[in-house]
Amino acid sequence: MNDMTSILSQPIARLGATTITLGQALGFGAMLLVALFLALAVALWRAGKARAVAAAEAADHARDTEARIADVLQAQAEMHGRMGAIADVFGARQAELTQSLGQRLDAMTGRLGQTMAEQTKSTHESLAKLQERLAVIDTAQGNIQSLAGQVVQLQAILSNKQTRGAFGQSRMEAIIADGLPHGAYDFQASLSNGSRPDCLVRMPNGAPMLAIDAKFPLEAWNAIRAAEGADMQKAAAQAFRRDIEVHIRDIAEKYLLQGETQDTAFMFVPSESVFAEIHENFEAVVQKAHRARVVIVSPSLLMLSIQVIQAILKDARMREQAHLIQGEVIRLMEDVGRVDERVRRLQTHFGQAARDIDDILVSTSKVTKRGQKIEALEFAEGETEAPRDGTAKAEAGARVADSKTGQLRLRVVEDGE
Incomplete structure (x- = not known):
């Protein structure tokens, strides 16, 4: 027991100033x-x-x-x-x-x-x-190709001076031949001075002939179109003006003859574009042509002039035939007067015949009545009516004879006329 107590009282730890024994520790553990x-x-x-x-x-x-x-x-x-x-x-x-x-x-x-x-x-x-x-389109393309070929041919024609002149001459001749009757014109006819214009148009009533020239110079015009610089174009324009003036002077000197040709001659330009260019940019040349009594005409103006000349020729022919027409009208009026006279005579005969027929009807009526009386055996006291009937018949016969005589006289007059 004492050993147990001593064991329990032995210290096992210290916390600060407090010493913890084994017994305290066991008690604390039990608690x-x-x-x-x-x-x-x-x-x-x-x-x-x-x-x-x-x-x-x-x-x-x-x-x-x-x-x-x-x-x-x-x-x-x-x-x-x-x-x-x-x-x-x-x-x-x-x-x-x-x-x-x-x-x-x-x-x-x-x-x-x-x-x-x-x-x-x-x-x-x-x-x-x-x-x-x-x-x-194919047809048109073919036509265009054909036209292109024709244009090439035309260009080849125009590139040659002789063929170009023939081209202008042919166009002018076609226009005149279509517009005027045969005999109203002459191509390449000679004048008294020996010159030969391309065409001479015969005017009515013995008037002088109209001269037409178709040899228009196109070399200078082609040079204007081919010129590239301003100087070249100016030189080409001067050459073109000079050629036209020379051609106008030649026409005035060769084809304007007093009493043989008209006071005015035509210079035919076979292109409307060239004609328009001349009147637009070469006014001095146009004025000089007017003073020289040379008229520059294009195909359309030549056609119009030919139509005017055709109208003048037709009017002249009408005037030439006017006296013949007047004579025929006079004879026609005489025939109409003769027919009117004969109709009036025939009307008179018809009136006389109508009156004779009326008298005959009166007589036949009396004869009918007389026959009816005879048939009924009714004789009137006055037997003097028979002579009157005989007288009426005699008068009617005389009238018929007169009518036949008048008809015979009418036939004799007609045969005499």
Whole structure:
């Protein structure tokens, strides 16, 4: 016992000034064990209580969960019903939609087919028209190529002075031959001075002839068109002016003869463009030609002048035939007067014949009455009517004789005329 006490009283630790013995430590440990036991018991009680609460809560939660699951199942069943109804509605709507889409697709296919047929027909027609136009274009292209060849030939003609003169001469001759009758003109005729104008137009009533020259100089004009610089164009224009002035002077000196040709001569320019260029840019040359009594004419102006001359010739022929027409009219009026006189005589004879016929009808009426009386054996006391009837018959015979004599006299007069 004392050993135990001494052992328990031995110090085992020091906390500051306090010394802790083994007995104190064991006592403190026992107290600590008791405290731990109590704490463990409290904890176990609390844990059991918590488990009970949790079990209650779990049961409540399970009941709530079952209720919710039941609600969810009910809602799911309702949802299945609604989904079935919706599926039925969707199925019906889908069938209707499919039918409607089928009808629309059929209609659209029909319209598309019709449209494609119309487009195909229109395309064929357009292609046919295009082929026709292409054929026309090919023909026009051939004509253009032919015309280009003719232009090249014309250029070759105009490049030569002799052929160019023949070209102008041929154009002038064609215009005059189309506008004037044969015999009203002469080509390449000689004048008294030995000169030979390209054409002489015979004027009516013995008037002097009109001289026409067709040899227009085009070398200087071609030089103007070929000139590139201003100096070259100016020099070519001066040469062109000089050539025209020389040609105008030659026409005035050779073809204007007093009493043989008109006081005015024509200088034919075979191109409308050259004619317009002369009147636009060479006014001094035109004025000089007017003073020299030389008229510059283009194909259209020459045609107009020929038409005027044709009208003058026609008027002159009408005046020459006027006295013949007047004589025929006088003889025609004499014939009309003679016919009127004879008609009047015939009217007189017809009137006399009508009166004779009336007298004859009166006599025949009396004869008829007399016959009726004889047939009825009714004789009147006055038998003197017979001589009167005989007298009337004699008068009627005399009138018929006079009528025949008048007709015979009319025939004799007609034969005499």
